[in-house]
Amino acid sequence: MNFSSGVTEELSAGLFKKVSNYRYKLFVTTLGWQLKTQNDMELDQFDRPDTVYVVAQDENGQVNGCARLLPTNRPYLLGEVFPQLLNGLPPPNTPDVWELSRFAAMDFNNQTSSALGQFSSPLAIQLLQESVTCASEHGAKRLITVSPIGVERLLRRAGFQAHRAGPPMIVDGHPIFACWIETNTSLKI
Amino acid sequence: MLPVSIDGYIRLSFAKLQAVSLVHLISGLDENSPAVTPSAAIATEITGYTEWVNTSIPTITIGWDWQMNAAHNHILPRRINEPRSNIMLIDSTGRDIGPMKTMIMLEALIDELDWPIVVRNHIDIRYGK
Structure with missing residues (x-):
């Protein structure tokens, strides 16, 4: 498994398009989410030049997981679209708090992987750990x-x-x- | 009104929490993630989640997983795994007792609730008996 991270221009050539296609295939085609799309790519207003991505690829270079990271002192999904999930508190607005969104870990080339089980696989755990590390950095x-x-x-x-x-x-x-995730503590269960 | 802290927690004592009336929000069968690992799953066992809230604002939220033997109509779901919530319990001095101890106390609270029949009825209606 290979993990890459960075803003759009830091990702290797063509990888951003692969991620957009992967998100379209998973969120729109497989899960049926009603999202903005264009040319088999799923992109929205939060996919900006400063957005940080974490991408998982298999040994053949196929994308099998992704995550999107945004600092909360710039526009982000929860703050702009779902502030009602914060139980009456104002959305965070600080460079110390980042939002994790569009998290996905489904391997379309692995027959044992499924959209329904994508939150339980070792790939998902690894991608989550990579994403939190990336945000911390x-x-x-x-x-x-x-x-x-x-x-x-x-x-x-x-x-x-x-x-x-x-x-x-x-x-x-x-x-x-909406869920808070601590980056510097772990709770082993 | 219960205060909500800037970190999202609602802080209160266990005694106060016991006085809160929780109502059922939604229950469902597992779709996004199994509640038990495949090796532990038995073919006739079904798993799911249930969500409970109080009716005031800000809102207390507690969710937990359950497991049920689908082969027996009279069997009620039983709680599995740890509850998830926005609650941080505090001691008599007002200090946090911590997430682990809070979780254990929430388990005790849940196990005193008459939730299994509510969830079973909801699942029967939602998915068709």
Whole structure:
């Protein structure tokens, strides 16, 4: 497994497009999320030149996981789209807190991998650890994420201390929530 | 009104928490992530999640996983794994007791709730008995 990270121009040639295609295939085609797309790519207003990506690739160079990192002192998904998940608190606005979004760890070339089980695989745990490390290297002391509630199990399995920022909101029958993740402490369970 | 701290936690004593009335929000079968590892899963066992909240703002949220033997209609779900929440319990001096101890106390609270029948009925209705 190979991991790459950086802003768009720091990723190797063509990798950003591969990530956009991967996100389209997973979030739009497989999971049916209603997202902005263009030419089989899933991109939104938070995919900017300063956005940091963490990408997992298999031995053949195929993308099998990705994550998106944004500092909360610039526009980010939770702050702009889902502030109601913060239980009445204002969205964080500091370079010390980064948002983790578009986290995905499904290997389309592995028949045992599935969208439904993507939060439980060793790949997911490794990608999460790489993402938190990457955010820390950019100055994050804490992360916040808006995710399906299944990500809590992944956080526990990966050894991270995390807690809810507020109650889940039901979207299309599925609960999503905001979650704080500590970068400097671990809770081995 | 319960205060919510800047770190997202609602801090309160266990006695205060016991006085909070929790209501069922949603329960479901596992879709995004199994609650047990494949090696531990038994074919007739189904797993899922349940979410409970209080009815005031800011809102207390507690969620936990459950497991149930699908082959027996009369069997109720039982809690598995640790609960997840936005609660940090405090001691008599007002200090945090920490996430691990809070989790253990939440388990005790959940196990006193009459949740299994509520979840079972919800699952039966949501997914069709």
